[in-house]
Amino acid sequence: EVPKLGKEASLKAIKEWGQPKSRITHLIFCTTSGVDMPGADYQLTKLLGLRSSVKRLMMYQQGCFAGGTVLRLAKDLAENNRGARVLVVCSEITAVTFRGPTDTHLDSLVGQALFGDGAAAVVIGADPDTSVERPLFQLVSAAQTILPDSHGAIDGHLREVGLTFHLLKDVPGLISKNIEKCLVEAFDPLGITDWNSIFWIAHPGGPAILDQVESKLGLQQEKLRATREVL
Template sequence: EKSMITKRYMHLTEEILEENPDMCAYMRPSLDARQDMVVVEVPKLGKEAAARAIKEWGQPKSRITHLVYCNPSGVDMPGADYRLTRLLGLKPSVNRLMLYQQGCFAGGTVLRVAKDLAENNAGARVLVVCSEITAVTFRGPSETHLDSLVGQALFGDGAAAIIVGADPDPALERPLFELFSASQTILPDSEGAIDGHPREVGLTFPPDE
């Protein structure tokens, strides 16, 4: 109630948790089960967002020259960028870049990378996708680690996608926004403000007290 969040979406259901009881504990090994879920489901969620972005763009998928895909977990080979390319039916030669473990600054990072690609490759159209499901972070409560409840109360599943390009063709494209700049910097004394650590129990993220 104090989180002020009225609705969240989650892949996890009571049935899934009943089949994987170790995910409901705080410190039981469950990474294999979590990994099996996110490797499959994260690209599927990304596909839904990407398909909408492509539809709103109104151009054929064959015009997409680059794919920048980011998700905080589910590291696998081939990566989620490969799976998304196949799910969307993008051309095999699309230039792919997969970013993992970006956390809360993922959106700014992928836009910065996409802007550089679009401005330095004539005619480039970059499909940018971020998606994640909380199956990798969901854990049971612990009386001695109440900080774990912060993420449980705030985070949910979601995805976003956009097409980024330079020098739009006014006869074919209707840009919604103009991206002037995207950058990042490390704030002084910010190390440890929030960390993420893949462990046998899943992805843990103890916040700085």
């Protein structure tokens, strides 16, 4: 079902892009919902009828930072392969995490309560031909960092029972404590220091995370409205 859900998102993205799917040169597929061989990238290639020579990259177990990771990789591929058009797909079926609670891991209920099934897709390229393509956003920069003292904050492991998921209570605090430093590193080169002056789409990792980030940065309520709607 993961590739089928990804297909729905892909068809919408390709339609909005405005070009035939034969122009897609690369496919990045990311899911945390299991591991298969051949992977969901292969299955989606067949479902969409993409060219058999499409260059595929399958990513598993990226969890909460999957969206940022695939955008970063797609940006690199598009900028370093002339004419590349990268179809990026994330798809999740959360049944793999669903099971009864245990006394030792009540935190697993948090993940079951927060996350649901869904998929998203975009087409990314460099130097768009605006006479036939309809670009919506420009991907200016992408980065990744490891927060100090964050080891073990979020854990997921594939076991016989499925995907086990554990979330420490201090995750909202870890994120809010480090968020401004990360933003400064990202936006200083662009001369941006007012966090209310930018458009926000944040990963909806839970109400507590959003509340603490909003408070820490002094964000106006409407800045995280789209994120809260997704949550």
